Amino acid sequence: MAIQKKHGKGRLDKWYKLAKEKGYRARAAFKLIQLNKKYGFLEKSKVVLDLCAAPGSWCQVCAETMPKDSIIIGVDLAPIKPIPKVITFQSDITTEKCRATIRTHLKTWKADCVLHDGAPNVGTAWVQDSYNQAELALHSLKLATEFLVEGGAFVTKVFRSKDYNSLLWVLNQLFTKVDATKPPSSRNVSAEIFVVCRGFKAPKRIDPRLLDPRSVFEDLADPAPNNEAKVYNPEVKKRKREGYEEGDYIQYKEIAASEFIQTTDPIAILGQYNRLTFEQQKNGDVALAALDKLPETTDEIRLCCADLKVLGRKEFKLLLKWRLRVREIFGFPTKKTTKTPLAEEVAEVENMDDELRIQEELQRIKDKESSKKKKERRKENEKKQKEIVRMQMNMTAPMDIGMEQEGPKGGDSMFRLKAIDQTEALRRIAKGKMTKMTAAEFKKDRDSGIGSSGETDDESDEEGDRLERELDNMYDDYRERKAAADAKYRAKKARKEHGDDEWEGVSADEKEESDEEEALEEDSSDDSDSEEHGDTSKPLLRDLDNTPQDEAGLSKRARGFFNQDIFQTIPGLLDVPEDEESEEEAMDVDEEEEIPEVEEPKVEEREAEESEDDLPTIEEQKKMRKEKSARKDKDKAFDVVKRDEDDDDDWEAAEKKTKDGRPNIDIITAEAMTLAHQLARGEKSTYDIIDEGYNKYAFKDRDGLPDWFLDDEGKHDRPHKPISKEAAAAIKEKLRAYNARPIKKVAEARARKKFKQAQKLEKLKKKADLLAGDEGMSEKEKATSIAKLMSAAGRTKRKAPVKVVKAQGLNRGLSGRPKGVKGRYKMVDPRMKKEMRALKRIAKRK
Numbered sequence: 001m002a003i004q005k006k007h008g009k010g011r012l013d014k015w016y017k018l019a020k021e022k023g024y025r026a027r028a029a030f031k032l033i034q035l036n037k038k039y040g041f042l043e044k045s046k047v048v049l050d051l052c053a054a055p056g057s058w059c060q061v062c063a064e065t066m067p068k069d070s071i072i073i074g075v076d077l078a079p080i081k082p083i084p085k086v087i088t089f090q091s092d093i094t095t096e097k098c099r100a101t102i103r104t105h106l107k108t109w110k111a112d113c114v115l116h117d118g119a120p121n122v123g124t125a126w127v128q129d130s131y132n133q134a135e136l137a138l139h140s141l142k143l144a145t146e147f148l149v150e151g152g153a154f155v156t157k158v159f160r161s162k163d164y165n166s167l168l169w170v171l172n173q174l175f176t177k178v179d180a181t182k183p184p185s186s187r188n189v190s191a192e193i194f195v196v197c198r199g200f201k202a203p204k205r206i207d208p209r210l211l212d213p214r215s216v217f218e219d220l221a222d223p224a225p226n227n228e229a230k231v232y233n234p235e236v237k238k239r240k241r242e243g244y245e246e247g248d249y250i251q252y253k254e255i256a257a258s259e260f261i262q263t264t265d266p267i268a269i270l271g272q273y274n275r276l277t278f279e280q281q282k283n284g285d286v287a288l289a290a291l292d293k294l295p296e297t298t299d300e301i302r303l304c305c306a307d308l309k310v311l312g313r314k315e316f317k318l319l320l321k322w323r324l325r326v327r328e329i330f331g332f333p334t335k336k337t338t339k340t341p342l343a344e345e346v347a348e349v350e351n352m353d354d355e356l357r358i359q360e361e362l363q364r365i366k367d368k369e370s371s372k373k374k375k376e377r378r379k380e381n382e383k384k385q386k387e388i389v390r391m392q393m394n395m396t397a398p399m400d401i402g403m404e405q406e407g408p409k410g411g412d413s414m415f416r417l418k419a420i421d422q423t424e425a426l427r428r429i430a431k432g433k434m435t436k437m438t439a440a441e442f443k444k445d446r447d448s449g450i451g452s453s454g455e456t457d458d459e460s461d462e463e464g465d466r467l468e469r470e471l472d473n474m475y476d477d478y479r480e481r482k483a484a485a486d487a488k489y490r491a492k493k494a495r496k497e498h499g500d501d502e503w504e505g506v507s508a509d510e511k512e513e514s515d516e517e518e519a520l521e522e523d524s525s526d527d528s529d530s531e532e533h534g535d536t537s538k539p540l541l542r543d544l545d546n547t548p549q550d551e552a553g554l555s556k557r558a559r560g561f562f563n564q565d566i567f568q569t570i571p572g573l574l575d576v577p578e579d580e581e582s583e584e585e586a587m588d589v590d591e592e593e594e595i596p597e598v599e600e601p602k603v604e605e606r607e608a609e610e611s612e613d614d615l616p617t618i619e620e621q622k623k624m625r626k627e628k629s630a631r632k633d634k635d636k637a638f639d640v641v642k643r644d645e646d647d648d649d650d651w652e653a654a655e656k657k658t659k660d661g662r663p664n665i666d667i668i669t670a671e672a673m674t675l676a677h678q679l680a681r682g683e684k685s686t687y688d689i690i691d692e693g694y695n696k697y698a699f700k701d702r703d704g705l706p707d708w709f710l711d712d713e714g715k716h717d718r719p720h721k722p723i724s725k726e727a728a729a730a731i732k733e734k735l736r737a738y739n740a741r742p743i744k745k746v747a748e749a750r751a752r753k754k755f756k757q758a759q760k761l762e763k764l765k766k767k768a769d770l771l772a773g774d775e776g777m778s779e780k781e782k783a784t785s786i787a788k789l790m791s792a793a794g795r796t797k798r799k800a801p802v803k804v805v806k807a808q809g810l811n812r813g814l815s816g817r818p819k820g821v822k823g824r825y826k827m828v829d830p831r832m833k834k835e836m837r838a839l840k841r842i843a844k845r846k
């Protein structure tokens, strides 16, 4: 593999050529393109500050990538040729002047992104180069902290050197995300690396030391770590032993043992030095003399101190222990006495401790909670387990173990599958897995030292199966009992007993299915109704039969049907004991009273209302027309009934479906009425009705017939049951009453009016009471004031007259206020006006 040349033509690599081709001023453009491709910070930015921008390829990329009308400011020591849409100026980014110029350009704006690709003049010693680079990066960071918006991004170039970590540490303090990367277009031979920092924290106050190169790269880059508490780590030792420090070319080094005692970084000493010496004469150290005399300074220790390079892990530990003991004797701070001797320097460590403490606390709470939950679960499981055993021994009913969930009315929940399903344990029972699961859980608990269960999985399985079977049986039982109480079911059963399974034209299977469906439907529908359930079937039966039946054996619905005038002539149909009847009457009256009575306006009144001023609005007129046509439709349907009065046979022609295809309920009701009438009068027996069911329409051979034919047949090929005159009259009456009812809107308006009047009256009453109770007034005064009050209340406020607007020309068919009309207005249709006048004329003539 050919090694890339750093100088001469070796520089002209593919990126160089590509940059030329694309018109970028430097190959560096691709570094930004690639960084942005990875982190996408440019697309989101509206303001960018490019520090050390010459010759300007990064500015070019920014102008291309950022949204239109973005602000791009480029600064460099060297001049930058103008770039469209980019502000450039010449300045040293480390100076105050540069900062002020940027401020004048940005005004009050903040940058979304600060870029720094600065490189100091290279060529001096490598160490110096890298330091300058790091320093320049720190300067750019300083500018970034001033101009960046919260959450903004900062991209800087650094060289991997000993200052790199310090810089990274500082960046991490100021940004939420810090990533170091080397884009593909950056030469491998180059030590440069790019750090992309996102989510600027924008702290209100930044410690100036954080941005001061001297503190960052001297103090922080190589701080004396507090290794007090650290256990010996050979890795550390190894790292420290690597090579020689700069300007440190002495191979053999020794240090006074007292230094080792006093230092905060004993591991560094152990790694860097060959010997810990006790030679006092040489050092004249009092501490060393004391140390030398200490009984803790054993021969073994002295031997270890003599040659540190040959020591193993065990010996290092021995020396560290000795140091701690001595420090205690000498009264130096140890881990026991103080946690952070360099509290000021390593303030972050303190924060870390806080964080750790919080985390520990959280973890402790979590553990406590989960153990509490476990305990509860275990208890619950134990309880259920016991109950299941008791149940198997017929000592208890399933609901005692939570199989039953109280319904909203404490209802019939024993077999409400949904409710059962809500109980996790029961879901498991239903699957026959509960005990298995429980056993497994118990086992798990037992393993973890919680709970106990002596059951095996197989036993649990058996139990589960048995429970499931029991539950199934009980459910079947319940359905049987419930269905038996159902009138519908009784009727079906009776049909079955007669061997009339095909009576309804349904196969036995289908019937069974529908029966089942019904049972399920009842299940759910009866849930809310029933009040009790369970061990006794009595309340269940009573609840299912909840449809109130009167003494005549009729349900409320049936009573409503037979209460129609048509049946009044039939003696004994609705006979009930007198007291009960009167009770019911009273109830009816009450019910009637509750509904606001709405009087039907007399024809004259209506006519009076339809004076010129009160002509219906367009909307009302439309509605009225609709209603009129609906009434006409009804009348048409009613024509059929009319015909009956002339000729009963015409009923044969009555259509059971209206034009829109819906069943003609009036005809059907009339048929039902007739049938009921006949049954009630004893003109027909149930047997006759069943017998009538066997007719030519009951059996149809549809095989091979086209759909259109079957459709047509379905519509017309039906039996037409007779309708009696009484039934027709009843329906007619019903329709008349229906037509006579005011439209909903009118009824509502009247009810509103009534309500307001009542409110007004209430107020008046109160006022009159107050006046009457006023002792300072004579009786006459009271009477006159009350009379005044009454007359004032009687006076209605005169509303501004309603303006009548004729709907014609442009106004016709328009909804909303017509142009140039203020206040209340009414749109009238002149055509409607004419029609109504004509109607009046005709009525007069008649």
Ligand SMILES: C[S@@+](CC[C@H](N)C(=O)[O-])C[C@H]1O[C@@H](n2cnc3c(N)ncnc32)[C@H](O)[C@@H]1O
Residues within 6 Å of the ligand: 025, 026, 028, 029, 051, 052, 053, 054, 055, 056, 057, 058, 059, 075, 076, 077, 078, 091, 092, 093, 094, 117, 118, 119, 120, 121, 136
């Ligand atoms: C690698 S070039 C920048 C290339 C640039 N990003 C581009 O795409 O065209 C490094 C630049 O840093 C500039 N520079 C170095 N020290 C500087 C300082 N203190 N203030 C301003 N610019 C500086 C140099 O003049 C040089 O032009």
